[in-house]
Amino acid sequence: MKLFSIRGGIHPDYRKERTSEKAIVSFPLPATLYIPLQQHIGAPAEVVVKEGDQVKKGQMLAKGQGAVSAPQHAPTSGRIAAIAEITAPHPSGLPQLTVVLESDGKDEWVGDLPQPIADPFAASPDEIRARVAWAGIVGMGGAAFPTPVKLNLGTQLKIHTLLLNGAECEPYLTCDDRLMREHAAEIIDGARIMAHTLGAGRVVIAIEDNKPEAKKIMTEAASGHAGVEVIGVPVQYPMGSERHLTQAITGLETPARKLTADLGVVVQNVATARAVHHAVRHGRPLIGRVVTVSGGALPEPKNIDVLIGTKLSDLVAFCGGLTKPAKRFVNGGPMMGQPLPGLDVPVVKGMSGILALTAEEVNERPASPCIRCGTCVTICPCGLVPVEMAAVIRKDHLDQAAHLGVMDCVSCGSCSYICPSHIPLVHYFNFAKGMLNAQDREKRRLDRVKNLAEARNARLEKAAAAKKAAAAAAAAAKAKAAAEAEAASPPPADNRPGA
C-alpha cells in the first residue's frame, strides 16, 4: 500500500530497548486502590457507593454523568475505606475526589456482570456502544477520551476506515508493542468489533517499522480476516498523532478544528481495542491496563499489567526502586507526557507510561536568546511557525498567537526538543492554549450573565407594567362603581331658596 509523507517531525533517541524484550508481568494485588472519579475528558463520574460498603470486583463505583463521561468500576473486591480528595496524577497536583478501596484479598467478581455478546457482528451498533459505555472504556493511548462517544461518530458521518494506532512513537514506551505481540488476536477482534460499530469496512493497523516483531505477529493474526491490513509506517515522531497517522495512511490533512472522522477515518489505540474485546466478548469492565515503567532512575524497567488505582510508588518499588535520584516523574512518554506531582498518585486509564527520569535524561538547560535558525519552523509537523508564536505569547498578545494558529498545535514538543537555544516553545503554546480556552469560558460566562441581567430587567418591566395596569383597572372599577352609585341614588332635592 502506498504511504504518504508527513511534514517535519524529529527522530529522538528511542530508548525502547530497555523494555521492548520484556514480557508483560502482572503486578500482585495491592492492599489499597485509589480510583479517581475523573480519569477521562468530560464530566467526572458520579459516585454510587458509600463509605463502608463491601464491593465485588467489577462492581460499578461511579456512573458516568452527561454525554461525555465514563463510569469507574472496582478493580478488586473489598471495602470502600473512604471517598476523599486525593492528589490527582496531573501536573497541577490538585486534589480530586477518589474512591479508596481496601482489598479483601479474595478478588471475587461481582455476580451480575453483563452476558458476553456471542456474535457482536450480528449485534446492533447501539448495543455495542452501550456495552462499551458501561465498561468505562476511554482512549488508552493517553488522551482518555470516552470511546463510546468516538464510536458514535459513525451515526453522523460516513466512516470508511478504522485506523488502529500501534505506532507508539513516544520514546521509552513499549506497552503497545508488547500488547500486540502477546494479545494480537484480542486486539484484532476488538478492532473488528469497533469497525462494525462504526460501519467502517476497512481496518488498518499502523505499526512503526521499529517494531518488526509486533508487525509480524499482527500480520499473521490479521491474515484470516478480510478487510484487516497491517501497515508498517516510517519511524518518525509524531507518527502516533491521530492527525498525522491519518495523513500518512490516506494522504489527507485533517482541516483545522475538524476531526479525522470528517475524512471518514476514526483512530483508536491498540489497548483500547483490547478493552473493547474484553467488554464485548467477556462482559468485563475496564479495571486494569498495561503500563511501561521505565527511566534511567530505575534499575529494572518493566511492562506491567496493573489494576487501575495502584499507587505509582508501589510500581516503582516493583521495578527495583529508585537507584539513582529522579529529577522528574512523567505520566506518558517523554515528549508529550506531563510531569507528575510525585509518586503518591494512582494509575489511571489513560496512563501508558510512568517514567522516572534522571537529571541527565531531562537535560534541562536555561533558555538562551533565539538565534533565528528556523529549525522549529522546518520540523513543525503542523506547519506552524513556533518562533513567531512564542515571541507574541511572550508579549501576552494571545489574539495574535491565535491568529498564527496556536490552537492547531498538537503539543508534540518537537520544537522544544530541537531548539538549540532550549527555549521552552511548547510550554508557551500550552500556556497560550490554556489562556485562550479560559478566555473562551469567561466569554461564555459573561454572555450568560448578560442574558440573566436582561431577563431580570424584562421581568421587572413586566411586573411594573402589570402593577400599573392593575392600578388603572382598580381606578377604573372605582370610578365605575362611583358612577353607578351616583346613577342609583336620587338626585339631591333642589332646595335652594327662591327656587
Add this chain to the structure above:
Amino acid sequence: MLLAIGSVAVMGAALGGLLGVAAKLLAVEENPLEVELLGMLPGAQCGQCGYVGCGQYAAALAKGEALITACAPGGKPVIEALAKKLGVTPDMDDHEEQVQQYAVVDESLCIGCMRCLGECSVDAIVGAAKQMHTVIKQECHGCKKCFDICPTEAIKMVSVPVTLSSWHWHKPDDATAVH
C-alpha cells in the same frame, strides 16, 4: 462681479439650508460610540464601576469621563478592547485582576429580609420573606451587592476554586531570554 457674489450667496444659502434640514431630519439620537462601547461591556449591570449600570458607564466612557479600567467583571480582555476602541493606553496599575468569586448565604445568620433579592442583578438569589435565602452558585457573578447590603453579615464571598478542568499551564518564566 455682482453675478459672482449673487451666485455664491445663493449657493451658500441653498447648501446651508440643505445642511440645516439634513441635521434636523437625519439627526442621530444616540452617540454611536456609546452604543459600540456598551456592546463591549459585559452587560452584567453589577455597578462595580461606580455607575448605575453598563449603559451609564458606556456614556461616561464616550465622554472621556471614566477610567477604562473600572470594569471588574470584564477584566483584562474588556479593558484591552476599550483601549483599542478609544485609542488610549490602559494604565493597568489601577486595575487589579480579580479572582472570580461567588456569594454564599450562611443559613444560621439569614433572617429572610429579602434585601439581597432586590439587589441581585441576575436573579441568582432564591428566597421569600422570613424564609431562608440561598444563592444559585452557577449564576452568581460575584458583584458583591448582596454582600454589602446584608444586615446580618450572613453573606460571604468565596473564590471559585481552580479545578482540574480549569487549571492550565502558567507562562514560562524565562524572562531573560530574548526572542
